[in-house]
Ligand SMILES: Nc1nc2c(c(=O)[nH]1)N(C=O)[C@@H](CNc1ccc(C(=O)N[C@@H](CCC(=O)O)C(=O)O)cc1)CN2
């Protein structure tokens with residue numbers, strides 16, 4: 166299937182997911198993340214500010230702060246680039262033109278200072294193939310990133326093999342956590 170049609174289908178499936186089913190799967194994903202080696206060895210963790218269709222990242226941000234980890238969130242800028250800014254009490258967030266909350270103040274953390282990136286996306290395979298929202302932000306960012314990466318896949322986002330075209334610039338995530 167073409168990427169655009171597949172993205173639309175997955176988004177429709179995510180929107181249609183019954184709230185209790187979504188919550189059950191999400192809780193399982195959080196528990197597995199918090200039990201993972203990657204999580205437990207990381208002091209600085211980059212996480213998105215999720216939108217309604219995505220897995221809710223608030224429990225991840227709260228757990229990281231509880232565990233005294235440094236939490237970073239993305240800020241996009243021209244040229245489809247992205248940087249990560251510490252989520253401190255002083256940070257001010259504003260919705261981007263795509264409706265994603267982004268920090269409007271604060272300085273970006275250097276890439277080498279990030280231990281773990283929780284990589285968002287629409288679809289994942291056990292091999293770490295990933296279909297994103299089409300901006301290429303994470304592929305560009307991860308191209309010269311050497312820390313750990315993990316993605317969390319709700320059932321509707323999990324595919325045995327990539328049912329989309331995998332490109333040369335696509336960077337695999339090191340670990341895909343599922344609810345099963
Ligand atoms: N919550 C969350 N934050 C995130 C991401 C994410 O996936 N989830 N990102 C992950 O990358 C970055 C923003 N991602 C974006 C991805 C695509 C488009 C975009 O321009 N979409 C077009 C369709 C694609 C195209 O035509 O090229 C659009 O909606 O019109 C914008 C932002 C950073 N922050």
Ligand SMILES: Nc1ncnc2c1ncn2[C@@H]1O[C@H](COP(=O)(O)OP(=O)(O)OP(=O)(O)O)[C@@H](O)[C@H]1O
Pocket residue numbers: 285286295296297298299300301302303304305308332334335
């Ligand atoms: N490392 C890179 N250098 C230059 N262009 C890139 C790179 N990675 C991706 N792109 C470009 O970004 C665009 C979107 O790529 P793709 O469809 O793979 O995004 P995605 O992985 O679905 O989205 P995202 O990473 O934002 O979640 C494409 O036009 C692609 O050529």
